[in-house]
Amino acid sequence: MFLSGYDVVHTLIAIVFAYLITNFMRGKVESILAAHTAFLGYLLVAYWFEESDGYDINWTTPFCVLTLRFIGLVMEVYDGAHMEKLKPDQKKAAIKDVPGLLEIAAFGLFYTGTFAGPQFSLNKFRSVVNGDWLDEKRQPRASAYEASVRRFIGGCIYMAINQLGCAWLPNSYFNTREFYQQSFFWRCTWSTIWFRLVMCRYCAMWMVVEGASILNGLGYNGKDKKGEDRWDGARDIHVWKWETGHDFSSYVQSFNCGTNTWAKNHILRRLRWLDNKPAAHLATLIYLAVWHGYHLGYFLIFILEFGCMVAQEQLYSLIDRTPGWAEFFANPSVRPFVLVSGRIIVLYTTGVGFLTFGLVKTKYWIGVSFVLVVLA
Secondary structure (H helix, E strand, C coil): CCCCHHHHHHHHHHHHHHHHHHHHCCCCHHHHHHHHHHHHHHHHHHHHHHCCCCCCCCCHHHHHHHHHHHHHHHHHHHHHCCHHHCCHHHHCCCCCCCCCHHHHHHHHCCCCCCCCCCCCCHHHHHHHHCCCCCCCCCCCCCHHHHHHHHHHHHHHHHHHHHHHHHHHCCHHHHHCHHHHCCCHHHHHHHHHHHHHHHHHHHHHHHHHHHHHHHHHCCCCCCECCCCCECCCCCCCECHHHHHHCCCHHHHHHHECHHHHHHHHHHCHHHHHHHCCHHHHHHHHHHHHHHHHCCCHHHHHHHHHHHHHHHHHHHHHHHHHHCCCHHHHHHCCCCHHHHHHHHHHHHHHHHHHHCHHHHCCCHHHHCCCCCCCCCCC
């Protein structure tokens, strides 16, 4: 209510749809189709009526998170009715015990997962409710506090950078005479700087939410090899890899991890019947673009991601096939050059490409000259 007001009714409708589909269509292929109609279809209609020229923060924002969660729920209930066909890792998320209306509502409205993620399964939610993350005395683990504060402080730092940076370099700058009069290099450079400042908004949001998720147990992820508690179970941003990654894989693996994992498990892996990995990858990215909305920029940025990943795979394959190249690039004296040049390529490619996503409306970015850097 504090965000959406009476528009919260849309969330309540989704909860009822989730209950009806999981309880009365369990194990049927039609349940998957019904879920996409009831949740994704509902969301797309909402986008049509609610979208503006800017980056909208309204009731559709938490609803888009809920859309993936409930579609995933229906798929996991479907899997639970076909356990014999699943692989071992898929069985961990499959649901045999169909949830009731109250549990679905609690799952959908869990307070650290409604506005900005993270995405998590019903089985994960049940483990939190059952207290599986508590210590031997059934008390919150002491290590949670330090881990939570670290993520919260990190989120606050990112938030400050975003607010100060975007006041210094606003979106409107990219349609000014001053911007167009600069050289091509500086247009790309300012686009890249702006991209990093805008991304701090997402990093801040995810890290603050993760801090709260650690305290309530959602972030608990068992123990590491040393027997110490792991608190990365609700992680959406791997800060070090995000800030230092030198190839496109590092970006994909470090940013929006929850949504990427959801897409991998619920879309990509279910497209094996295509028997074509690139086609399945592209279809998954188009699915995510549709989930974001109708703006052309959403589709262009995901197509750019696909192109960059394909080009990267081709480059790495060429290096592996060419005698002496792998050894040359692994040389300690050459490695710094590889890391720095890779970082620059990734920053400029994603930074310039993000204009189509961050400026939202085509009329705001269509006149901005940019180049898509392709490694081939």
